[in-house]
Amino acid sequence: MTNAVPHEEVLATLNDPGFLLEPAAFYARLRHDAPLVFVPPLQTWLVFRYEDVQRVLTDYATFSSRVPFPPEQTDFTQSVNFMDPPRHKSVRALAQQSFTLKRVEAMAPRIAEIARDLLDAVLEREGFDFIQDYANPLPIIVIAEILGVPTDDTARFTDLSNRIVTGDQAAISELATYFRGLIEHRKQHPGDDLVTALVQAHTEGEHLSEQELVDFCIVLLVGGNETTAKLIGNALLCLRDFPALRQTLLEHPEQTPAFIEEVLRLRSPVQTMQRIVRTDTEWYGQTLRAGEIIEAVIGAANLDETVFDDPNTLRLERKGRHLAFGNGIHFCLGAPLARLEARIALQHALERLPDLRPVDHAALMPVPAYGFHGVVSLPVTHGKH
Numbered sequence: 001m002t003n004a005v006p007h008e009e010v011l012a013t014l015n016d017p018g019f020l021l022e023p024a025a026f027y028a029r030l031r032h033d034a035p036l037v038f039v040p041p042l043q044t045w046l047v048f049r050y051e052d053v054q055r056v057l058t059d060y061a062t063f064s065s066r067v068p069f070p071p072e073q074t075d076f077t078q079s080v081n082f083m084d085p086p087r088h089k090s091v092r093a094l095a096q097q098s099f100t101l102k103r104v105e106a107m108a109p110r111i112a113e114i115a116r117d118l119l120d121a122v123l124e125r126e127g128f129d130f131i132q133d134y135a136n137p138l139p140i141i142v143i144a145e146i147l148g149v150p151t152d153d154t155a156r157f158t159d160l161s162n163r164i165v166t167g168d169q170a171a172i173s174e175l176a177t178y179f180r181g182l183i184e185h186r187k188q189h190p191g192d193d194l195v196t197a198l199v200q201a202h203t204e205g206e207h208l209s210e211q212e213l214v215d216f217c218i219v220l221l222v223g224g225n226e227t228t229a230k231l232i233g234n235a236l237l238c239l240r241d242f243p244a245l246r247q248t249l250l251e252h253p254e255q256t257p258a259f260i261e262e263v264l265r266l267r268s269p270v271q272t273m274q275r276i277v278r279t280d281t282e283w284y285g286q287t288l289r290a291g292e293i294i295e296a297v298i299g300a301a302n303l304d305e306t307v308f309d310d311p312n313t314l315r316l317e318r319k320g321r322h323l324a325f326g327n328g329i330h331f332c333l334g335a336p337l338a339r340l341e342a343r344i345a346l347q348h349a350l351e352r353l354p355d356l357r358p359v360d361h362a363a364l365m366p367v368p369a370y371g372f373h374g375v376v377s378l379p380v381t382h383g384k385h
Contacts (some may be wrong), residue, residue: 004033005029005033005037005041006096007038007039010037010039010160010285011039013042014370015370017365018366019370020366020368020370021366023271023300023370025302027048027297028303028305030044030046030048031048031300031304031305032165035049035052035116035204035284035348036052037200038286038308040130042293043293044274044295044297045288045294047287047292047294047296047297048297049300049301049304049306050301050302050304050307050323051307052296052301053296053297053300053323054271054301056296057275057298057323057327058328058329059145059307060084060085061357062278062281063275063276063294064084064275065081065083065084065088065273066082067274068276068293070169073075073201073294074174074211075172075176075218076172076219077211077215078212078214079218079219080092080207080215080216080330080333081219081330081366085329086352088329088330089207089329090206091374092201092329092333093200094180094198094201094206094207094208095208095216095333096333097197098200098201099194099197099200099333099334101116103344104192104196104336104340105336106335107142107146107340107341108340110145111142111264111340111341111344111345112344114138115134115138115344115348116348117347117373118134118138121133122134123352126381127306127359128379128380129377129378130233130236130356130378130379131229131233131376131377131378132346134232135232135233135345135378137158138228138229138341138345139224139228139338140154140161140225140229141154142224142337142341143221143337144221146224147192147193147194147221147222148182148192148195148218149182150182150368151170157175157221157225158225159171160174161175161221161222161234161259164218164365165226165273165372166369168207169174170216175187175218175222176214176218179195179213179214179218182195183195183199183213183217183368186199187199191237194377195270198213198216198217199213211264220334222382223332224338226269226332227269227270227334227338228269228334228338228342229374230269230367230372230374231260231264231269231374232342232346232372233374234263234266234267234373235259235345235346236261236349236356236357236358236380237267237358237378238259238267239313239332239356239357241299241314242313242314245314245316246354248316248356249349250351253350254349255316256343257339257343257348258363259314259316260315260339260342261322262277262315262316262318263314264322265302265303265308265318265372266302266312266314266325268302268323269324269372269373269374270324270372270373271297271298271299271370272296272299273295273296273330274293274295274296275293275295275359277289277290277292277293277294278290279293284285293377295371298323298326299325302322302324305328308320309334325338329354350354353382355381355383356380356381356382357380357381357382358378358379358380359379359380362378364377365380
């Protein structure tokens with residue numbers, strides 16, 4: 001199949017701020033005209049259609065999660081995210097034994113308290129930054145408390161996780177060193193926190209190795225911070241785009257979970273997931289060679305008109321499963337926590353500030369990486385001042 005969209009245009013568009021803010025139109029073109037593209041400067045294949053993205057995420061015999069790392073990187077290489085069966089199954093079982101739904105649901109009152117405190121701090125101001133003052137701090141405080149990390153360090157963790165998603169090796173090493181020390185401390189002084197639970201987790205005689213422990217803590221801190229913060233921010237962007245839903249959510253807060261699912265689909269915080277080709281594979285008339293990288297563009301898959309009717313519209317009654325949290329054996333372990341935080345954060349924001357909305361014509365800066373979707377800053381007004 002000959003691509004009707006040159007790879008040079010694909011690369012240029014992926015780095016264009018306009019695309020990063022509103023990717024739907026270009027994604028639609030790619031799904032139709034270039035469903036599988038190789039971008040030589042990235043040495044990466046990109047795939048955009050729902051069924052193809054689903055295949056890459058689930059066919060681990062062809063597409064491995066054991067992606068390559070820079071030779072100098074030793075930390076953040078043994079994460080469950082980067083494993084294939086059989087070890088993946090064992091590590092995930094150990095992680096699930098500790099990071100339980102019961103532990104997540106027990107955080108609901110504390111998440112609500114954090115939301116109230118953050119809103120109290122901005123209520124008397126005429127306007128504030130929804131991202132910097134609310135969407136960013138809430139999930140980092142939550143995941144820090146779950147892990148048993150001092151919340152005084154949240155600014156540091158926010159900075160480190162922001163740098164880690166860009167591949168900053170120094171940030172990875174610094175966070176790994178921090179967690180190594182915390183893990184050793186918890187071995188001697190157990191607490192009622194997730195790090196202690198992970199240290200003590202065992203099943204059929206197996207434990208997490210020290211590197212697996214460190215890397216899982218990094219995944220939880222970075223994932224629990226980055227993706228949830230973007231989800232909360234993207235929820236307000238969706239209310240901007242579909243203003244009639246504001247009153248619906250105010251009058252029927254029980255509809256908030258359905259709204260969050262549509263935010264996840266329409267503006268997926270994580271846009272791509274990376275795999276490595278295991279064996280030479282023919283696809284769309286092209287040959288994917290063993291060892292090559294492929295990125296499943298879930299942000300495009302979630303807007304696929306062959307799966308979702310009128311995909312660019314937010315519908316609370318929509319059926320069909322989005323891929324925002326991945327699919328198959330690597331479905332995100334933190335999905336229940338992200339959903340809970342986003343629901344509580346949005347409900348509290350609308351209850352306290354029913355007129356909360358982005359400042360008209362504010363110049364928005366997208367997160368500067370096509371693998372993620374959100375804005376760096378979101379000035380808002382609320383009419384309370």
